[in-house]
Amino acid sequence: AIGPVKKICCIGAGYVGGPTMAMIAHQCHDIEVKVVDINAQRIAQWNSDELPIYEPGLDEIVKGRRDQNLVFTTEVDEAIRDADMIFISVNTPTKTFGVGAGRAANLEFIEKCARKIAEVSIGHKIVVEKSTLPVRTAEAVKAILAEATSGATFDVLSNPEFLAEGTAVDDLLAPDRVLIGGESDAAVQALVEVYAQWVPRERLLTTNLWSSELSKLTANAFLAQRVSSINSISALCEATEADVDEVAMAIGMDSRIGPKFLKASVGFGGSCFQKDILNLVYLCEYFGLPEVADYWQQVVTMNDYQKRRFVHRMVRTMFNTVSDKKIAIWGFAFKKDTNDTRESAAIYVCRDLLLEKARLSIYDPQVTKAQVVANLEAVFKNGDQEISNVSRQLIENNVEVVSDAETAATSAHAIAVLTEWDEFATADFEKIRELMQKPAFVFDGRNTLKSLGLEKLGFDYQGIGFSR
Numbered sequence: 001a002i003g004p005v006k007k008i009c010c011i012g013a014g015y016v017g018g019p020t021m022a023m024i025a026h027q028c029h030d031i032e033v034k035v036v037d038i039n040a041q042r043i044a045q046w047n048s049d050e051l052p053i054y055e056p057g058l059d060e061i062v063k064g065r066r067d068q069n070l071v072f073t074t075e076v077d078e079a080i081r082d083a084d085m086i087f088i089s090v091n092t093p094t095k096t097f098g099v100g101a102g103r104a105a106n107l108e109f110i111e112k113c114a115r116k117i118a119e120v121s122i123g124h125k126i127v128v129e130k131s132t133l134p135v136r137t138a139e140a141v142k143a144i145l146a147e148a149t150s151g152a153t154f155d156v157l158s159n160p161e162f163l164a165e166g167t168a169v170d171d172l173l174a175p176d177r178v179l180i181g182g183e184s185d186a187a188v189q190a191l192v193e194v195y196a197q198w199v200p201r202e203r204l205l206t207t208n209l210w211s212s213e214l215s216k217l218t219a220n221a222f223l224a225q226r227v228s229s230i231n232s233i234s235a236l237c238e239a240t241e242a243d244v245d246e247v248a249m250a251i252g253m254d255s256r257i258g259p260k261f262l263k264a265s266v267g268f269g270g271s272c273f274q275k276d277i278l279n280l281v282y283l284c285e286y287f288g289l290p291e292v293a294d295y296w297q298q299v300v301t302m303n304d305y306q307k308r309r310f311v312h313r314m315v316r317t318m319f320n321t322v323s324d325k326k327i328a329i330w331g332f333a334f335k336k337d338t339n340d341t342r343e344s345a346a347i348y349v350c351r352d353l354l355l356e357k358a359r360l361s362i363y364d365p366q367v368t369k370a371q372v373v374a375n376l377e378a379v380f381k382n383g384d385q386e387i388s389n390v391s392r393q394l395i396e397n398n399v400e401v402v403s404d405a406e407t408a409a410t411s412a413h414a415i416a417v418l419t420e421w422d423e424f425a426t427a428d429f430e431k432i433r434e435l436m437q438k439p440a441f442v443f444d445g446r447n448t449l450k451s452l453g454l455e456k457l458g459f460d461y462q463g464i465g466f467s468r
C-alpha cells in the first residue's frame with residue numbers, strides 16, 4: 001500500500017527543480033524535501049545568500065524553508081534511498097551528436113538518474129518525471145527500474161512542469177493546471193495529495209502516462225507557434241503600414257483566439273521552446289509523419305528568420321553599414337525578470353552584428369560579463385570543439401559589458417533593445433540622446449519604448465511590426 005508522501009528527493013537543482021521543490025516545502029511543512037545535484041557549485045549557491053537563479057519572490061520562499069524541510073545537498077544516493085517519491089528534474093538538451101543530432105532530446109542524464117535510482121533504492125518508490133521528455137520515455141525508465149537487483153519496486157508518473165521563468169513563483173503558487181500522468185491510481189493519488197495542499201482540486205488533471213508526456217511538448221509547441229505566427233505578421237505589417245500591436249489586439253479580443261502570447265518580438269528564446277519543438281519534429285519523423293514534422297519545423301524556421309530580419313533592418317537603416325559603429329545592446333536575457341540567457345535572441349543578434357564588424361556595449365541588469373562571453377563563444381564555436389582565434393579576437397576586441405544602460409549608450413550610433421526590462425522605459429532619453437552619435441537610432445526588439453514618443457525627442461525609432 002502507498003501511504004502519504006513524507007520524504008521527497010528531487011534530482012536536479014536547476015531552474016525547475018529548485019523553485020518547484022521550494023514551493024512544495026513552503027506549502028507542505030510535513031514533507032521533507034531534499035534537492036540533489038552532481039554540480040557541487042550549484043548546491044553551494046542554493047545554500048548561500050545568493051541563489052543561483054534570479055526569480056522574483058524565490059529568495060523569500062527558499063530562505064524561509066531552507067534547513068527546515070528544504071535541503072540542498074550533493075548526497076544523491078542517501079537522498080534517493082530515504083525518499084518515498086523521487087522527482088527527476090535534470091536537463092534534457094538537444095542532442096549535439098550522433099543519430100538525431102540537432103533535434104532529438106539527449107536523454108543521457110535521464111537514463112543515468114533511472115540507473116542510479118535502480119542501483120540505490122530499497123522498498124517501494126514513486127518516480128516522477130518532472131523534466132520535459134519525448135513521449136514514451138517512461139517506457140525506458142520503467143525498463144531500467146525493473147532491473148533493480150535489491151528487489152525495490154517502482155511506480156512511474158509523468159508530472160511535467162509548466163512554469164515560465166521570470167514568473168516561476170506565481171506560476172507555482174497558482175498554476176492553470178497541474179498535470180499528472182500514471183498507470184497506478186494509488187501512485188497518482190499520492191502525488192495529487194501533495195499538490196492538493198495548495199492547488200484547487202479542479203486544477204489537478206490526471207491522464208494516462210503518454211498523454212501527460214506528450215502534452216508538455218504540445219503545450220510549448222502551441223505557445224511558440226503563437227509567437228511565430230504573430231512575428232510572421234510583423235514582417236507583413238512593416239511592409240504595409242499596419243501595426244502588429246493593433247493587429248494583435250484586434251485578433252486577441254476574439255475569445256476563440258485570446259490575448260496572451262501575441263506579443264511580436266525579436267524572436268522567442270529560452271531553454272525550452274526551440275529544443276522542445278525540434279524534439280517534437282524529430283518524434284514525428286521517427287513515427288513516420290513527415291507532414292506533421294514539417295508543420296512544426298516552420299515555427300523554428302520563422303523564429304530564426306525573425307532574429308536575422310532584425311539585424312538586416314538595423315544594417316539597412318544605418319546606411320547599409322554598422323562596421324566600426326558602436327551599438328548599445330540593452331538586455332541580454334531571453335525575457336525580463338530572469339538571469340537566464342539560454343537561446344536568447346540577443347546571442348544571435350549580437351553574433352550577426354559582430355560579423356558585420358560592429359562594436360557592442362552590452363548592459364543587462366542580471367547578466368554577468370562572463371555569461372555574455374560564454375554565450376557568444378559558444379555560438380561562434382557552432383558545434384566545433386574549439387573556438388577559432390579569429391572569432392575569439394572578434395569577441396574580445398568588440399564586446400564590452402557595462403553596468404548601466406546610459407554607459408552602454410554613450411557615443412553609440414544605435415541602441416538595440418533586446419529584453420523588455422521595465423527599467424529601460426524609464427531611462428532619461430533626453431540625456432541619452434545627448435550622449436549618442438547622431439542620427440541617434442533606436443531599434444526596439446520588444447516595442448517597450450513604443451509609447452514614449454522617442455521620435456519627438458529626435459531619435460530615429462523603429463520597433464517590430466510597424467513603420468512610422
Ligand code: NAD
Nearest residue numbers: 012013014015016037038039089090091092109131132161
Ligand atoms: P538546468 O540545467 O537548470 O538544471 C538541471 C540540473 O540537473 C543541473 O544542475 C545538472 O547538474 C543536474 N543534473 C544533471 N544530471 C544529473 C544527475 N545524473 N544527477 C544529479 N543531477 C544532475 O535545467 P532546467 O531548466 O531546470 O530544466 C530541467 C528540465 O525541466 C528540462 O527537461 C526542461 O526542459 C524542463 N523544464 C524547464 C523549464 C524552465 O523554465 N527552465 C520549465 C519547464 C520544464
Ligand code: UGA
Nearest residue numbers: 161162163164165227261262263265268269270272334335
Ligand atoms: C515557456 C512556457 O511559457 C512555460 O509554460 C514552460 O514551462 C517553459 O517554456 C518550459 O518548458 O521551459 P519560458 O521559456 O520560461 O516558458 O518563458 P516564456 O514566457 O514562455 O517566453 C519564451 C520566449 O517567448 C521569450 O523569449 C519571450 O520573450 C518570448 N515571447 C513570449 C514573445 O516573444 N512574445 C510573447 O507574446 C510571449
